[in-house]
Amino acid sequence: MSFPLWRQSADRFLNGAGTYLPDIKISGLKHVAFARSKCAHGRILQVDIATARAMPGVHAVLTGADLAHRLCPMSHRLPTPPFQPLTWSLLATDKVRYIGDPIAVVVADDPYLAVDAAELVHATYEELASVEDAQMASAPDAPLLFEEWGTNIFASLDYEHGDVEARLRASAGVVHERFEHHRMCGFPLEGNGICAFVEPSGRLIVHASTQFASQLQTVLADITGMRLADIRVVVPDVGGGFGLKQHVVREELLVAALPLIVSCPVRWIRGLDETVENSIHARRQYHEVRAGYDADGRITALQLGILADVGDPVLYFSGVGPAIVTASSLPGAYAVPAYSYQVKAVATNTVPVGGFRGFGQPQALFTMERTLDLIARRIGKSPVDIRRINLIPDQPRPFLSPTGSAYDVGSVRAQFERAILAASELMETDRDGDAGVCSGIGFSCFVEPTAPDLHSFAGRWGAYEMVQVTMQADGHVVAAVGTKDIGQGSASAYARIIAEELTVDPAAVVIRDGDTDALPIGLGTLASRSLVLTGAALRDAARQLRTKLLAIAAHELMTPIESMTLREGSCRSDDGRGIMLREIAEIAYLFPFRLPEGVPPGLTSVGSFHARNADPFPSANGRINPGATYASQATVARVRVDPVSGTVHVTDIVVVYDCGNVVDRLAVQGQIQGSFAQGISAVLFEVQRYRDGRPAALDDYSVARMPDIPRVRAIAMGAPSTMPGGSRGVGQIGTIMAPAAIANAIDDALRAYGVVVRQSELTPSSIRRLCAPAANATK
Numbered sequence: 001m002s003f004p005l006w007r008q009s010a011d012r013f014l015n016g017a018g019t020y021l022p023d024i025k026i027s028g029l030k031h032v033a034f035a036r037s038k039c040a041h042g043r044i045l046q047v048d049i050a051t052a053r054a055m056p057g058v059h060a061v062l063t064g065a066d067l068a069h070r071l072c073p074m075s076h077r078l079p080t081p082p083f084q085p086l087t088w089s090l091l092a093t094d095k096v097r098y099i100g101d102p103i104a105v106v107v108a109d110d111p112y113l114a115v116d117a118a119e120l121v122h123a124t125y126e127e128l129a130s131v132e133d134a135q136m137a138s139a140p141d142a143p144l145l146f147e148e149w150g151t152n153i154f155a156s157l158d159y160e161h162g163d164v165e166a167r168l169r170a171s172a173g174v175v176h177e178r179f180e181h182h183r184m185c186g187f188p189l190e191g192n193g194i195c196a197f198v199e200p201s202g203r204l205i206v207h208a209s210t211q212f213a214s215q216l217q218t219v220l221a222d223i224t225g226m227r228l229a230d231i232r233v234v235v236p237d238v239g240g241g242f243g244l245k246q247h248v249v250r251e252e253l254l255v256a257a258l259p260l261i262v263s264c265p266v267r268w269i270r271g272l273d274e275t276v277e278n279s280i281h282a283r284r285q286y287h288e289v290r291a292g293y294d295a296d297g298r299i300t301a302l303q304l305g306i307l308a309d310v311g312d313p314v315l316y317f318s319g320v321g322p323a324i325v326t327a328s329s330l331p332g333a334y335a336v337p338a339y340s341y342q343v344k345a346v347a348t349n350t351v352p353v354g355g356f357r358g359f360g361q362p363q364a365l366f367t368m369e370r371t372l373d374l375i376a377r378r379i380g381k382s383p384v385d386i387r388r389i390n391l392i393p394d395q396p397r398p399f400l401s402p403t404g405s406a407y408d409v410g411s412v413r414a415q416f417e418r419a420i421l422a423a424s425e426l427m428e429t430d431r432d433g434d435a436g437v438c439s440g441i442g443f444s445c446f447v448e449p450t451a452p453d454l455h456s457f458a459g460r461w462g463a464y465e466m467v468q469v470t471m472q473a474d475g476h477v478v479a480a481v482g483t484k485d486i487g488q489g490s491a492s493a494y495a496r497i498i499a500e501e502l503t504v505d506p507a508a509v510v511i512r513d514g515d516t517d518a519l520p521i522g523l524g525t526l527a528s529r530s531l532v533l534t535g536a537a538l539r540d541a542a543r544q545l546r547t548k549l550l551a552i553a554a555h556e557l558m559t560p561i562e563s564m565t566l567r568e569g570s571c572r573s574d575d576g577r578g579i580m581l582r583e584i585a586e587i588a589y590l591f592p593f594r595l596p597e598g599v600p601p602g603l604t605s606v607g608s609f610h611a612r613n614a615d616p617f618p619s620a621n622g623r624i625n626p627g628a629t630y631a632s633q634a635t636v637a638r639v640r641v642d643p644v645s646g647t648v649h650v651t652d653i654v655v656v657y658d659c660g661n662v663v664d665r666l667a668v669q670g671q672i673q674g675s676f677a678q679g680i681s682a683v684l685f686e687v688q689r690y691r692d693g694r695p696a697a698l699d700d701y702s703v704a705r706m707p708d709i710p711r712v713r714a715i716a717m718g719a720p721s722t723m724p725g726g727s728r729g730v731g732q733i734g735t736i737m738a739p740a741a742i743a744n745a746i747d748d749a750l751r752a753y754g755v756v757v758r759q760s761e762l763t764p765s766s767i768r769r770l771c772a773p774a775a776n777a778t779k
Contacts (some may be wrong), residue, residue: 005507007666008492008511009485015197018237021193021209021269025324029195030059030257032268035104035121036278037096040132040349040693041143044094044124047103052120057109060262060391061117064093064103071257072223075407076318083155084146085434088314089576090223090254096125097145097312098349099694100278107262110703111269128430130349132690134309135286137348145347154313155345158326159622161402162338167301171292173287175374181363182761183284186356187703188482190239191270191279194255198263206233208254211245211484212524216256217516219248219316228516238486241680243355245486246279246526248316258652273698281378281688281695282356284309285323289366297379297386300537301338301753304330304367308345308353309390315352317458320345322353322360324456328403328624330364331532331634333412333445334372334390339402350690357678358735359527361448366760369444369740373747374756381486383443383744392447395413404623406505406613407447409632409728410658416634417446418717419656423636426652438641441738444740445634447625450729451529455616456624463628464534464610466519469498469541471549471603475569475582477502477509479538481488483530484524485515488731489667496663497725501542502549503567504581528729531663532628533609536724541607552584555596629721631728633657639740641749643771646764648684650710650742658718662725669714672730678707679738683762684708702763728762 012018035052049061073087092101104121108114129143136142137152142489145152154634168174195207204226210216213233221228238245255268270279288305308323315326327341376386392399392415398406420427433549453463466478477498485491495509514519523529546566553571556579563574572578586601587594612630638652653676662668681704689696712734720726739760746767747757753774758765 007489008495018152020190020237021195021207021237024195024207024236026195026197026265029265029267029550030107030109031111031114032258032266033106033111033118034251035106035118037092037099037103037123038099039096039125039127040099041130041145042096042127044092044096045124045126048122049104050291052106054118055113055117055570055616057113058117059104059264061121062105062261064089067091068093070261072225074219074223074316076316078318081657082157083318084149086313098479099181100253100307100351101312105258107258107266118355120454121682130693132350132693133349134284134307134346134348137346138332138344145349149471152312152347153344154347154424155343156297157324157343159403162301163304164301164338164340166291166301167338168292170297171300173293173378174654175289175291175293175371175378177289177371177374178758179287179289179367179370181283181285181287181366181761182759183281183688184356184657185276185281185688186242186244186281186680187275187686188240188242188244191253191272191275192245192249192569193269193331194252195267196256196259197265198259202230204231204260206231208233208235208252208256209238209245210235211241211486211526213484213514213516214521215524216248219253220256223253223776224260226375229381233516235484238484240539241476241525242357243282243359244522247354249278250314252345257269274703276449276688276698277695278351280315280354281311281351282322282351282353283363285326285363289361289367289371289708291371291375293375296389297375297381298389299334299336302331302336304341306341306343308343309348309350310345311348311350313347313352315354316394317454318352319352321457322355325360328405328626329361329403329449330368331403331442332368333392333447334363334368335392336402349693351695357675358732361446361680361732361736362682362739363577365444365446365736365740369744370757373744387443387445391416404619404625405449405627405630406625406631408722409447409630410448412445412632412634415632415656415658415717418715419634422656422713423654424716426636426638436642436644438643438749438752440639440641440745440747441739442637442639442746443635444737446736447630447632448729448732448736450527451532451611451614451628452527452626453614453616454523461523462610462616463614464532465523465537466521466606466608467534467537467541468519468604468606469538469545471545471581471585473585475508475580475585477504479509480511480518480533480536482510482519482533485527486525488530488671489664490525490534493531493664493667494534494538497538498542501539501546502581513736528631528731531727532723533611535663536609537607539724540609541605544605544607547583548599549584551596551599551687552587553579556587556594588627611723621768629660629723629728631657631659631730632718633733633737635737635741637738637744637745639745639749641767643750643767646767648746648762648767650680653710654713654715655733655737656715656717657730658728659716659730660718660721660728662716663727667728672733672735675732676712676734676738677704678710679736680742682735682738683742683760685763687761687763692726
């Protein structure tokens with residue numbers, strides 16, 4: 001069926017009728033704030049809460065010691081080795097390990113009073129030396145965050161496919177480079193938040209701004225000892241997630257459990273200042289690469305070392321995941337016959353480092369694409385030609401990457417050629433613009449795992465989803481799903497899938513998401529998995545319902561079921577007779593005596609889909625296929641750079657993408673444009689720096705504005721995936737592709753200045769530093 005452009009709930013949001021966490025009203029609600037460490041690293045000697053507790057309107061002030069016998073500690077649930085053993089409490093008890101580490105929680109009548117009282121909590125410490133950088137933290141004499149480890153290395157993983165050293169020795173040349181990936185944060189407009197209360201029955205009700213309701217429910221059960229049935233998590237409208245809200249952080253767990261301790265409803269919402277300073281940071285990695293190549297520039301071997309900063313690793317699921325994804329996905333769209341990596345995830349005295357949109361893949365692509373351009377420069381080849389000879393072949397499919405990924409994509413080569421053709425005008429444009437302004441072109445190609453198995457990061461769960469679809473007595477359809485629409489338009493796509501299967505209007509389909517009471521479990525919104533897995537489960541449930549509808553219609557019309565078809569909201573027989581779905585629904589609910597023998601009343605089906613081709617564990621030789629399916633993209637970016645001011649203007653972006661069968665074209669366009677906006681912001685604006693143990697404040701954290709983002713020219717080109725429905729993930733394209741393509745374009749623009757881009761931070765001050773040697777030489 002063909003449906004017009006339509007977005008479920010669009011009117012509600014456009015009219016300001018969304019319901020976010022602050023809109024939830026509960027009688028007797030109290031407000032929560034956290035007292036945080038002002039010491040980067042130290043042993044806690046005392047936490048004095050007497051002054052804060054004495055303030056009028058303050059109902060409770062609790063420390064880690066107060067919680068020790070009430071709430072169980074958390075764990076990363078991962079095998080040791082290669083991960084260090086680690087459990088942690090919801091408030092710091094023995095040590096603080098970064099500025100902002102929560103040491104006490106305050107419950108008060110209003111949020112401002114809670115914050116004021118938190119400022120009156122006074123802690124004394126035995127201050128210890130701190131280390132804010134992974135390189136310094138990995139030194140043998142570095143101060144230790146966890147003395148029992150004897151090191152700051154939280155996890156160490158090694159992998160090799162082929163004899164890398166032998167191939168490097170036999171290569172015509174070897175590029176040996178180091179790349180630095182800077183720290184940033186996801187910056188959703190609405191930070192983490194919890195509103196929780198206990199019903200008279202004793203049931204804990206939690207409203208949460210999260211991407212993963214079932215995970216929050218499960219971990220709450222872990223720490224409280226409650227049954228899952230006694231905890232309900234409801235997710236209202238969410239003001240942005242971007243990967244930060246796929247993790248469970250200590251503050252939201254503690255606030256969710258507080259009503260069990262203080263006997264009143266509570267709410268906490270992380271402000272933008274706390275999001276920048278104390279929430280999850282992302283992407284900080286150092287890479288060392290050795291890439292061998294033959295006389296034509298074809299890669300013969302690739303060796304990668306990753307030093308990943310995981311901050312204080314008290315995060316579930318573990319923040320080491322992005323570094324693992326970086327290493328396993330780095331070959332990407334290129335044929336690499338021999339590949340090895342070594343990942344060292346290092347704890348530092350900084351906030352926990354975790355996922356952000358792209359989850360390690362932007363770092364992988366950046367390093368791979370910069371390496372290719374450096375090989376091209378070394379042998380005098382064009383960036384276009386170096387990619388043509390290194391892209392994976394069109395056959396076989398699946399194509400096995402050196403780390404075990406089973407690519408089911410179409411022709412990556414054809415995608416790249418289509419991108420080159422679409423961008424040919426950009427490439428032929430006169431490179432001389434305004435006086436002193438330099439123009440450059442950059443390229444990037446990638447194959448991205450989507451809908452991954454979560455077990456290797458979380459110690460449980462997998463690549464599956466469950467749904468329930470019900471046609472009600474009036475013919476309308478209600479579907480309960482375990483993911484959450486956090487702005488990407490998944491609810492509209494789900495409605496279209498059901499509408500297509502049942503031949504009804506999408507507007508007649510209501511999607512219920514973000515409620516753990518609706519389903520036994522749902523694995524949440526992350527990793528470009530929603531449409532691939534939930535979409536497949538919805539097709540399963542809708543087809544079960546379709547079969548039952550046809551059986552009832554055939555019985556009512558006294559005709560063989562084989563002669564019945566479903567079309568345009570009705571069941572019709574070959575002889576032209578038909579019955580509307582609304583009438584069948586009435587029979588199923590209101591006139592059950594008219595049902596065929598053996599067919600129970602009602603029209604409800606439960607569907608599920610488990611992508612068993614996605615591996616939960618590496619094989620004995622370390623290979624793993626992480627994705628249920630794969631998406632591929634080719635990008636061309638054009639920039640204009642002012643070497644004096646350091647400003648970079650991205651003038652044009654062309655992306656040719658393969659997301660399989662498109663269910664909702666409007667949602668895909670929005671995801672691509674929005675993800676490129678974040679990708680541009682990540683490389684040109686957003687930087688989180690530590691100075692003297694303290695992170696940058698909100699005032700010092702820049703983000704891109706609307707004038708900084710060009711209209712992306714997006715061209716669909718690809719093939720259906722092997723998943724039911726044929727879709728692939730699309731939500732992370734721009735955040736993965738933009739940094740690499742823009743960095744290559746900046747390198748191209750500034751070649752006359754002798755610039756070689758080896759860092760992902762390309763803010764104006766960084767550009768000025770890169771150009772300074774050439775500028776000084778001309779004085």
